[in-house]
Amino acid sequence: MTERTYTPATAASGVQAALRLLDGRWKLEILFHLFDGKVQRFSTLERLIPGISQKMLAQQLRQLEADGLIVRTVYNQVPPKVEYHLTGWGQALCPALDALLTWAERKDAPPSAPDA
Amino acid sequence: MTERTYTPATAASGVQAALRLLDGRWKLEILFHLFDGKVQRFSTLERLIPGISQKMLAQQLRQLEADGLIVRTVYNQVPPKVEYHLTGWGQALCPALDALLTWAERKDAPPSAPDA
DNA sequence: CCGTATCCGCTGGGATACTG
DNA sequence: CAGTATCCCAGCGGATACGG
Numbered sequence: 001m002t003e004r005t006y007t008p009a010t011a012a013s014g015v016q017a018a019l020r021l022l023d024g025r026w027k028l029e030i031l032f033h034l035f036d037g038k039v040q041r042f043s044t045l046e047r048l049i050p051g052i053s054q055k056m057l058a059q060q061l062r063q064l065e066a067d068g069l070i071v072r073t074v075y076n077q078v079p080p081k082v083e084y085h086l087t088g089w090g091q092a093l094c095p096a097l098d099a100l101l102t103w104a105e106r107k108d109a110p111p112s113a114p115d116a
Numbered sequence: 117m118t119e120r121t122y123t124p125a126t127a128a129s130g131v132q133a134a135l136r137l138l139d140g141r142w143k144l145e146i147l148f149h150l151f152d153g154k155v156q157r158f159s160t161l162e163r164l165i166p167g168i169s170q171k172m173l174a175q176q177l178r179q180l181e182a183d184g185l186i187v188r189t190v191y192n193q194v195p196p197k198v199e200y201h202l203t204g205w206g207q208a209l210c211p212a213l214d215a216l217l218t219w220a221e222r223k224d225a226p227p228s229a230p231d232a
Numbered sequence: 233c234c235g236t237a238t239c240c241g242c243t244g245g246g247a248t249a250c251t252g
Numbered sequence: 253c254a255g256t257a258t259c260c261c262a263g264c265g266g267a268t269a270c271g272g
Contacts, residue, residue: 030124042233053266091180169247171255
């Protein structure tokens, strides 16, 4: 039962901390390719995400892993095989992103009675 | 009844479009000082937000206004007085940020049965 | 197949000074 | 009071090349 009294400053810094985990040109697209239990290999993600370079894919994956959003699984075989999937916490991000998406789509929606 | 079939790519770009509106070192803190119907003057925000410069405050406010999140009201008097408040859409962002905050705080929370 | 190393351009944001 | 104008620099991300 921790305190829930947010000042504007603490609330803002809390949200910013969350957003920092998503900061990076490719992280959201990577995450959306892993939502819903999907498991992807490095090369698969590379194909799924047009325009990404190996450097950026590796970097963003490392950061997501370090932040506890995804899990990296290495299979010691030749040729190498590495798979990525979401942690429970990473998956839990989905509804929050949904909320953001829903909000963004309401930009031009009238308050009520769309048709007459 | 628009389509709701999101591919990972479209969902990601939608969320990124939303996040772009919040991008900027100070925007979240500004927003949190305006949530819940609060109306603030330029100089008040300057006091409320430690470390912000006039340049950054003005810039972030302009962008938030251009993006339709806040409204700028100028009173033609001496000395000048300018007030800022959220649009309905801007206020509607609050629950989405709440979702993000809640998610971030669950990082170290056990799945269930916190105590024994 | 799955990365790392290096170089480099661009932009976000800080410091500072000035104005209607 | 409420801004603009200018200069400057750190860091993100793209391009390219190389390694286990």
